Amino acid sequence: MSQGEPSIRVRLWTRQIIETITLVLLMLLVVRLAVQNFHIDGQSMEPTLHDQEFILVNKAAYLLQQPARGDIIVFRYPKNPQEDYIKRIIATPGDKISITHDAVIVDGVALHERYINKQDAHDYDPATTRRTIGSDQYFVMGDNRGNSSDSRDWGTVPRQNIIGKAIVVYWPFGVDNFGLLPSESDVFAHVH
Template sequence: MMGREARATLIRLWARQILETITLVLLMLLIIRITLQNFHIDGHSMEPTLHDQEYILVNKAAYLLQEPARGDIIVFQYPRNPQENYIKRIIATPGDRISIQKNTVIVDGTTLHERYVNKDDPYNPYPTINQRVVGANQYFVMGDNRGNSSDSRAWGMVPRQNIIGKAVVVYWPFDVDNFGLLPNMSDVFAHVR
């Protein structure tokens, strides 16, 4: 049989363990909340990579130690209305020269072979762009569904401070063809300086 003092010690140990567990869980939840955010896709501008009504996770800490890169899919505050969040692919980074002629995208003299672009909608509703230079701390973004995307061709560059994070995972719904990690498309830009 356990004495009164031994029982009190055991209760203190259990209470301490429970408190430590609760503190650890709360700390983990805080870290997850700071670094990850869910995002709901509303529209078809990123087809076929992302679909309307999907849910994704955005890594808000992705650019703490590195700069956003060509090919990254980012969520950002729309420059004309910071209350709205958009999702697009980075095509050109600070200092790049970009040209777009119909469906051909050229970055720093290199023609991109963009396998992620929606081939079913090749229409480009925007005028030709010739040798536009991407300014410091700015990014040129486009949707993968080029005929149905409001992007840098229409309203200009995305300032660095507007970037919320990098899209990394499609987590809902389960039955889509792109469930899970988003593919890395950096090889499309491998020959750009």
């Protein structure tokens, strides 16, 4: 074995370690840019999401497609952009929404929302919730309609405030809804 051989091995080994560390850091950066964790604080999304659960939010979900009715989104609260909220999209730009005492109606179609809290008192004020959604605006509501501060109270969410789409509950481990969040797009299938 020549004297130059150990130094070549050390250099190759050092290079491999540096490349591995760089690759891991790059992967962590990409994941951090595309995915964010979010802590549920409150009961506004029950029974779908519960107080003190942790979820992952896909921040890249809307790079190639628009937010859709039924998506659960995390967004910067329009009245205070330092606060993040989580709600379900009910109406998208151009939709006509009205809410009666017992139904949410989007473009003339009454929604059969199986995901809402059935114990809610559906005592909505129809006068404040009959409107056409503006461009780049989204009408959102919590699934726990009797205990949710949402678009009925403070208006629509601008597109630029949307952080991403909720995709999975990861904590606490083993709860009933642990795992991927179900798609509720079929609730809106008849809305044009």
